[in-house]
Amino acid sequence: MLMTLDYFYGQAGELFSFYRIPKALFQEPRFQNLSTDAKTLYGILLDRMSLSVKNGWLDEKGRVFIIFTIADVKRALCCADNKATKLLRELEEFGLIERKRRGLGRPSLVYVKNFSAESSNSRFKNRENHESRIFKSASQDPSKSRCNKTDENNTEMSETYPFHSEEADGMSKREQLEEYFSQSLEVDTLLRLCPDDEDTIYQIVDLLVDTCATNRQMLRIAGDDKPTEVVRSRFMKLNADHIRFVLMCLAENSSPIRNMKQYLLASLYNAPTTMQLYYQNKTNHDFAHGSQRG
Numbered sequence: 001m002l003m004t005l006d007y008f009y010g011q012a013g014e015l016f017s018f019y020r021i022p023k024a025l026f027q028e029p030r031f032q033n034l035s036t037d038a039k040t041l042y043g044i045l046l047d048r049m050s051l052s053v054k055n056g057w058l059d060e061k062g063r064v065f066i067i068f069t070i071a072d073v074k075r076a077l078c079c080a081d082n083k084a085t086k087l088l089r090e091l092e093e094f095g096l097i098e099r100k101r102r103g104l105g106r107p108s109l110v111y112v113k114n115f116s117a118e119s120s121n122s123r124f125k126n127r128e129n130h131e132s133r134i135f136k137s138a139s140q141d142p143s144k145s146r147c148n149k150t151d152e153n154n155t156e157m158s159e160t161y162p163f164h165s166e167e168a169d170g171m172s173k174r175e176q177l178e179e180y181f182s183q184s185l186e187v188d189t190l191l192r193l194c195p196d197d198e199d200t201i202y203q204i205v206d207l208l209v210d211t212c213a214t215n216r217q218m219l220r221i222a223g224d225d226k227p228t229e230v231v232r233s234r235f236m237k238l239n240a241d242h243i244r245f246v247l248m249c250l251a252e253n254s255s256p257i258r259n260m261k262q263y264l265l266a267s268l269y270n271a272p273t274t275m276q277l278y279y280q281n282k283t284n285h286d287f288a289h290g291s292q293r294g
Helices: 036-055 070-077 081-093 149-156 173-184 187-193 195-213 228-235 240-252 260-293
Strands: 097-100 109-112 218-221 224-227
Touching: 036 070, 036 081, 036 109, 070 081, 081 097, 081 195, 173 187, 173 195, 187 195, 187 240, 195 228, 195 240, 195 260, 218 228, 218 260, 224 228, 228 260, 240 260
Parallel strands: none
Antiparallel strands: 097 109, 218 224
16 A cells, blocks of 8 residues: 655754765775675664763773674564674675674674774674574484593593693684684684574684683583593594584474583584484485385
C-alpha cells in the first residue's frame, strides 16, 4: 500500500536525526571497492562514538573506543550473521576500524579509525569479541571423551615447552604463544574456510593461550585434575583439522552448555582422540553401506 507523505517545507528536514557518513568514502578512489553497506556501517559506528565520548570510554592511551557486537550490526542493518561478520571484516581490511579482543566471553573493543589522518591502506589484525554462543552437545561430543591417563603421562609429560622465558626477541610469553597458535592452527586459513565461526575461532585461540600461559600446576579438564604440562603439551600439538572438527561438533550439538569455557577445554583436549574415532567409525559405516549396495 502506497503511503501518502507530506513534502518538506523550509527547514523541516533539519528535524530529523542523521547518521553522518564521510563524503570521502564515496569520492576518494581508495574507497571505491568498499561496499555501500560497509560505508553505512562506518557512519553508524561514528555515531556511536559520541556516546562513548559522553560516557568517558577511553583506553589507557586516551583513545575512544566503542562496543558494537555482531548482534548490534545485525540489528542496525537488519542482516544475518554472515553479512554482519563480513562487513566488520571489510572495514578492518580498509583500516577503518580496529577490534581488540579482551578474552573469553567479553565483547571486543572497537576503535573507529580517523582515516583523514593516515592512509587507510594499513591492515589491522582481526581481534573479535567473544559474544557468548549457545553451544550444544551431541553424540560425537569431543568434550566427553576420556583418554588413557597412563599414555598421557608417559608420552606428553616428556614434551618440552618451548617458551620458558618471559621475554624472547622482545616478545612476552603470551605474545609468543599467540604467534605460535596463529601459525600452528593456520588461523588465517580457518577464517577463510569458516567465516561464520570467526568469533569462536578467536575464542578458542584465546583459551589456548590463556591455558598454556598459566602458572598453575594442575588444570581441571572434563572433571579430572590433570598436570598443566600434560594439557599444555597436548594443546600445542593441535592443528587446523582439530579446530575444524571441534567447530563441526559445536554446530551439531543440541543441548545447552552450562560452562562454555570448561566445555571448550575438554573438547580441545580430547579432539585428537575423538576426531580419529569419529572418522574411523564414519569410514566403517560408509564401507558397510557400500558393501550392502554392492
